Amino acid sequence: MxxxxxxxxxxxxxxxxxxxxxxxxxxxxxxxxxxxxxxxxxxxxxxxxxxxxxxxxxxxxxxxxxxxxxxxxxxxxxxxxxxxxxxxxxxxxxxxxxxNSITTAEHAIAMMFAVAREIPAADASTQAGKWEKNRFMGVEITAKTLGLIGCGNIGSVVADRAIGLKMRVIAYDPFLSAERAQELGVEKVELDDLFARADFISLHVPLTEKTRNIVDAAALAKMKKGVRIINCARGGLVDEQALRAALDAGHVAGAGVDVFVEEPAEANPLFGHPAVVCTPHLGxxxxxxxxxxxxxxxxxxxxxxxxxxxxxxxxxPSITAEEAPRLKPFVALAERLGSFAGQLTDAPMKTIRIEYEGAVADMNVRALTSAAVTGLLRPLLADVNMVSAPVIARERGIAIEEVRREDAATFESVIRLTVMADDWTRHVAGTVFADGKPRITDIKGIEIEAAFAPSMLYVTNLDKPGYIGALGATLGQAGVNIATFNLGRSTEGGEAIALVQVDGEVSDEVVAQVAALEHVKQARALRF
The missing domain is CATH 3.40.50.720 (NAD(P)-binding Rossmann-like Domain)
Incomplete structure (x- = not known):
């Protein structure tokens, strides 16, 4: 049929x-x-x-x-x-x-012009026969500084168009390398620096827990008086109530908004303000x-x-029907190893190396590499997928290296993921057991055997007496139930790692309590 x-x-x-x-x-x-x-x-x-x-x-x-x-x-x-x-x-x-990258980028540029020259309000006034020529005093775009929050597929097109309009472009994007920024002709900056310098700010990031309300009241207070804000990306990136207050106070001179927290937007805090240009998600x-x-x-x-x-x-994963049965568990392993490293990475990456050892080296590793890079990028880029991940990495100047070895030293098949930046290197390795489930086998050179679970706590510490008891007590007092507890250490008394599977999610408050324990060097909540 x-x-x-x-x-x-x-x-x-x-x-x-x-x-x-x-x-x-x-x-x-x-x-x-x-x-x-x-x-x-x-x-x-x-x-x-x-x-x-x-x-x-x-x-x-x-x-x-x-x-x-x-x-x-x-x-x-x-x-x-x-x-x-x-x-x-x-x-x-x-x-x-x-x-639709070109179309969305062009809409952001069009909104920037509309806000700078108050075109919608001027059109309505003129067609009403008022001819209020002195009322609509706009600003030039030439020589102004455009701050891009996100400089990926769409943001880079906006940068190209803005540079053609003789604007200075600065960009905040944790995945944007210095080399890629130079190639685009933009200056890579930190977020607070962007807020302080930009005359126009345009958002081009997905909506994730890390980007939700990235432009809130505190961010707006850091911006220069007279800033104009464009959002053609996702509703929820900008705190609409806070933006309205900043517009009413005259701190923000104008805003162009194509996306809203609730859509269709039949009512919104931004509606009715004379300096706001709105379109119904036309990006x-x-x-x-x-x-x-x-x-x-x-x-x-x-x-x-x-x-x-x-x-x-x-x-x-993007795999053919013939490859699926054999590749599926290794795709899951690669994606989770990438997710593990991605959730622990805050600084810009320069190189991703994926090493395939043993039987897995003879498989179609392209899908496995895509899965690993997808997991690595997804904590900050929610819409990334198996096809777009390698492209997105290249756009940000991140090099991807694949290494195949016929022999594996410990298991029949091993995937080893290494992430490198200018001043740090992080690596994690894993395998697939006979039950078809992926396991972590090595973190930073420390042997550890742990299954992936929906909610986990990752802790690095010094191998000292009393630490495990203190960790268990802290989690118990917070009402966090431990499902499994996996440990590894480099040497007696040296660096140690704990991977704790817990029931339910671990709150930021509990993570902070764990991080404050004696001998603890780092604590992170992980989700798979």
Whole structure:
């Protein structure tokens, strides 16, 4: 029986033709995504769901999606898909990471001009017959400093356009190397420096726990008086109440906002302010961009449903159907080793080296490398996936090295991940046991055997009597239950490592209490 796909948002008809030509039955119901109940009533009849931003793929929808194998999002962000619920159901979620970069970057530049010259308000006034020529006194963009928060795929296009407009561009991006910054012609700075210097600030980062409200009241207070802020990235990056207060106080001269915390935005704290320009999430809304992402998502979904090939998946590796059984556990190992290192890395990286030892060296290591880099970058770049991760790393000037060795010294197969910067090196290694589950076997040269768990506590300390008791007591007093406790040390009395699997998440307060214990050098909460 041919697979069936439901298109529940407005998608180019050319995409519908691609589905049909590939042998996929397709139902084009572009308004269905707006009606949750109607979508839930029919979703059980489909193997695939193609969406844009209007359809919300919630746990309730997924619960009714008994046949669903894949969700294809025509665009970058997958905020409207419940990824944990989809993953738990075994539903692959794909996006189209590069189809609308130019369009979104151009919209940010257009918003910057609109805010600088008050074009929407001037247009409304002029068409009302007022001719208020002296009311709209704008500012030039030439020679002004543009601060980019995020200088990846879209941010780098904005930088290129801004430099062409004779602006000075500074950028804050933990993954941007000095070499890549020089290539782009931007100055890499710390966030507080950007706040202090920028005349215009444009945001180009995904919404993660680290970036949520990255522009809050404290950040706004650090900015120079008269700053103008552009957000065409994600709602939630800017504290809307704090921005409104800064606009009312005259500290912020203007703002261009394309994205909001709640969408559709029928009411918002920013609405009604004369210095605010708002658009209804139009960043990717051009004919060219919508055609590109629609064709791309149709090709990807058809490839998966007909041939089992996975590409641009946010929650699954990009591997062929033939490779899947053998590669799957090693993909999981590589991604978790990367995630382990990424959650412990705050400073910019220069080189990522992945070494494959033993039987794994004969496999298709490209997918494994992509998985490792994806895990490494995802703590700061939520939308990164198996296809985009190596590209994103290269854009930031991060070198990726692969080393294969036929023999493994300890286990049949070992993957060793090393992350290097100017003044530090971090490495972690692991293997897959006979049960198919990945294990950590080495951290910083210290042998340790530990399984990955959803919530873990990583502690480095000096190997001294009383430490383990103090750690257990601290966690017990905080109501944190220990599931497993794995230890390793370099030498007696030397550096030691503890990997503790706990039930539930460890709060920042508890992590701080652990870090303050005698003999503890570092403590971090990890999530997998």
């Amino acid at each position: 041919a697979p069936r796909v439901l298109v529940s948002d407005k998608l180019s008809t050319a995409a519908i033709d691609i589905f049909k030509s590939r042998g996929v039955e397709v139902d084009f119901r572009p308004d269905l995504g707006k009606d949750k109940e109607a979508l839930a009533a029919v979703i059980g009849d489909y193997d695939g769901l193609a969406i844009r931003s209007a359809t919300k793929v919630t746990p309730k929808i997924l619960e009714r999606a008994t046949r669903l194998k894949v969700v294809g999002r025509a665009g970058i962000g997958v905020d409207n898909v419940d990824l944990p619920a989809a993953t738990a159901k075994g539903v692959i979620v794909m996006n189209t990471p590069f189809g 990717a809304a051009t004919t060219e961009a919508q055609e590109n992402v629609a064709l791309q998502v149709a090709e990807q979904m058809s490839d998966y449903l007909i041939r089992g090939a996975i590409s641009n998946a946010v929650n699954a």
